Amino acid sequence: MNGGEQTIVFERKPHIIAGYGIVGPKEGEGPLAQYFDEVAKDDLFDQKSYEKAECKMHLLAIERAIERAGLHESDVCALLSGDLLNQIISSSFSARELDIPFLGLYNACSTFGEALILGSIMLTSGSMQKVACSTSSHFSTAERQYRYPLELGTQMTPTAQWTVTGSGCSVLSMDGEGPVVTSATVGKVVDYDITDANNMGAAMAPAAAFTIATHLRELRRKADYYDYIVTGDLGIFGSEMLHQLLLSEGIDIAENHLDCGKLIFDETQKVHMGGSGAGCSSSVFNTYFLQQFKEDKIKRMLFVPTGALLSKVSSLQGESIPGIAHAVAIEVA
Amino acid sequence: MDIFLQFLQAFAVGGFICLIGQLLINYTKMTSSRILVIFLLLGALLEGVQLFDPIESFAGCGITIPIVGFGAVLVKGAVKAMHETGLLGVLTGGIVAGAAGLAAAILFGFLMSVLFKSRTKS
Amino acid sequence: MIQKEEYVELVKKTTPKSKELKTLPIAFAVGGLICCIGQAFRLIYSTFLPIGKVTAGSLTSVTMIFIGSLLTGVGIYDKIGKVAGAGSIVPITGFANSVVSPAMEFNREGVVLGVMSKMFVVAGPVIVSGVVASIVIALVYYIVGLF
Numbered sequence: 001m002n003g004g005e006q007t008i009v010f011e012r013k014p015h016i017i018a019g020y021g022i023v024g025p026k027e028g029e030g031p032l033a034q035y036f037d038e039v040a041k042d043d044l045f046d047q048k049s050y051e052k053a054e055c056k057m058h059l060l061a062i063e064r065a066i067e068r069a070g071l072h073e074s075d076v077c078a079l080l081s082g083d084l085l086n087q088i089i090s091s092s093f094s095a096r097e098l099d100i101p102f103l104g105l106y107n108a109c110s111t112f113g114e115a116l117i118l119g120s121i122m123l124t125s126g127s128m129q130k131v132a133c134s135t136s137s138h139f140s141t142a143e144r145q146y147r148y149p150l151e152l153g154t155q156m157t158p159t160a161q162w163t164v165t166g167s168g169c170s171v172l173s174m175d176g177e178g179p180v181v182t183s184a185t186v187g188k189v190v191d192y193d194i195t196d197a198n199n200m201g202a203a204m205a206p207a208a209a210f211t212i213a214t215h216l217r218e219l220r221r222k223a224d225y226y227d228y229i230v231t232g233d234l235g236i237f238g239s240e241m242l243h244q245l246l247l248s249e250g251i252d253i254a255e256n257h258l259d260c261g262k263l264i265f266d267e268t269q270k271v272h273m274g275g276s277g278a279g280c281s282s283s284v285f286n287t288y289f290l291q292q293f294k295e296d297k298i299k300r301m302l303f304v305p306t307g308a309l310l311s312k313v314s315s316l317q318g319e320s321i322p323g324i325a326h327a328v329a330i331e332v333a
Numbered sequence: 334m335d336i337f338l339q340f341l342q343a344f345a346v347g348g349f350i351c352l353i354g355q356l357l358i359n360y361t362k363m364t365s366s367r368i369l370v371i372f373l374l375l376g377a378l379l380e381g382v383q384l385f386d387p388i389e390s391f392a393g394c395g396i397t398i399p400i401v402g403f404g405a406v407l408v409k410g411a412v413k414a415m416h417e418t419g420l421l422g423v424l425t426g427g428i429v430a431g432a433a434g435l436a437a438a439i440l441f442g443f444l445m446s447v448l449f450k451s452r453t454k455s
Numbered sequence: 456m457i458q459k460e461e462y463v464e465l466v467k468k469t470t471p472k473s474k475e476l477k478t479l480p481i482a483f484a485v486g487g488l489i490c491c492i493g494q495a496f497r498l499i500y501s502t503f504l505p506i507g508k509v510t511a512g513s514l515t516s517v518t519m520i521f522i523g524s525l526l527t528g529v530g531i532y533d534k535i536g537k538v539a540g541a542g543s544i545v546p547i548t549g550f551a552n553s554v555v556s557p558a559m560e561f562n563r564e565g566v567v568l569g570v571m572s573k574m575f576v577v578a579g580p581v582i583v584s585g586v587v588a589s590i591v592i593a594l595v596y597y598i599v600g601l602f
Binding site for chain 3 (some may be wrong): 393
């Protein structure tokens with residue numbers, strides 16, 4: 001790649017001209033409540049199933065983001081979306097309602113990073129003018145698919161995280177206003193032999209560490225070049241592991257590291273290690289962080305959504321949990 | 334007084350068994366299914382070596398209400414049926430003895446699924 | 456960068472276990488309480504109904520299964536389970552919860568392919584292992600009885 005083995009430097013920089021984030025009721029009671037564009041009153045969104053609810057939420061996020069960008073669906077060249085459901089039905093069925101060419105993506109909870117990177121490459125190549133990038137996740141659909149029936153009386157383990165019910169969409173364009181994507185580091189899959197599906201933070205931290213270290217090394221930057229290095233959903237324990245891993249590389253991010261999973265809930269909400277999910281990073285980024293850029297409180301951030309690439313089958317077959325993380329550098333124009 | 338003691342014993346033994354279960358959850362990261370199987374097999378084993386009845390006379394529902402009791406019921410039924418009808422009893426005795434609980438679970442499961450919808454956790 | 460083996464050790468050592476001590480007395484208390492409730496029913500049945508000990512036991516089991524099922528249906532059992540842990544999983548009410556919860560969950564996928572197919576997705580192991588164990592043990596007795 002033009003910036004290194006894994007890093008792309010964008011000569012022409014795409015703008016994030018609009019963002020929109022919707023969350024469920026629990027997220028709406030958290031510390032970022034005032035930043036979310038929309039908080040659902042109940043997480044069924046008046047639908048007959050949680051899957052349909054997640055799809056409706058995802059669709060709303062995309063439509064409203066495009067509206068906020070002052071565009072019509074027909075102006076958007078492609079929709080890059082993903083989610084955690086089997087066969088990414090939340091994204092596919094949202095795209096069904098839209099008149100936009102659809103590119104479905106899956107990188108677990110780091111899908112939003114993947115979408116931003118691919119979208120930026122498409123724009124800077126000149127082949128497309130505007131793209132929309134979005135992801136979603138929903139607590140109840142994740143529980144049904146990956147864990148247990150909702151009414152089963154189980155206890156959360158101390159390292160467990162709470163899947164965020166949320167969806168976020170960014171509209172990218174070569175012209176317009178808004179912070180720009182300046183560079184990106186495409187992560188490699190990193191598996192550090194963590195097998196506990198209830199300790200995702202620990203499983204994903206190594207991937208985040210390698211991606212961040214690679215990004216800083218290839219661009220010859222120090223961690224403090226960025227106002228904030230923001231991971232997607234490492235949670236409390238995962239963040240600690242990330243700090244340890246990076247310290248062993250001589251990189252100290254204790255001062256400027258934030259994690260969307262840690263930001264979206266507070267301790268009183270009893271979510272143990274924090275939030276997680278494909279919609280966690282996208283909903284927090286498109287509301288809280290875009291607002292920080294707007295208010296001039298941030299000039300540069302390194303956005304690192306993190307994902308755990310497991311399935312129910314892989315866990316039952318004794319596999320460990322591989323992680324992946326993509327880094328997207330976003331700065332004021 | 335006698336009745337009070339019965340309840341106290343049931344409370345103590347039942348609580349103790351659940352405590353062991355909780356220790357398993359905390360320190361081995363076992364899922365509910367695995368824990369239920371272990372306790373059920375424990376009950377089956379206790380009945381197999383004929384230790385279950387003496388424990389039951391002390392603990393009453395403290396040992397029959399936990400899933401341990403269900404394991405014992407199944408084995409008790411199988412052994413009894415074996416004595417009565419030989420090899421065929423070996424096959425049928427367990428399920429027959431557990432039939433009430435199984436049928437109840439199936440019926441109520443079906444009923445509740447018709448009457449109620451699952452709700453999200455908070 | 457820290458290597459794999461060192462990292463696994465680090466995770467093992469520093470993984471939080473802080474809240475775990477609190478769970479033990481609650482599991483004990485709730486489990487004990489549920490057993491007492493069962494004891495009460497058994498007492499009532501054997502006192503006021505003209506039935507034997509085994510029938511009283513079966514009736515008690517069915518009653519407790521009903522209670523577990525109802526509490527699951529109205530959405531209370533998972534709230535109990537969150538605090539009580541094993542105290543609500545191990546008693547037979549927990550077995551009922553493990554049958555009713557998937558039944559309720561998968562009714563969105565239809566009665567036959569949802570409810571009926573998935574009803575035993577959590578409790579299946581209990582039934583299979585129980586029946587197999589009963590057969591094995593009775594078989595042992597049978598073989599021993601032949602000598």
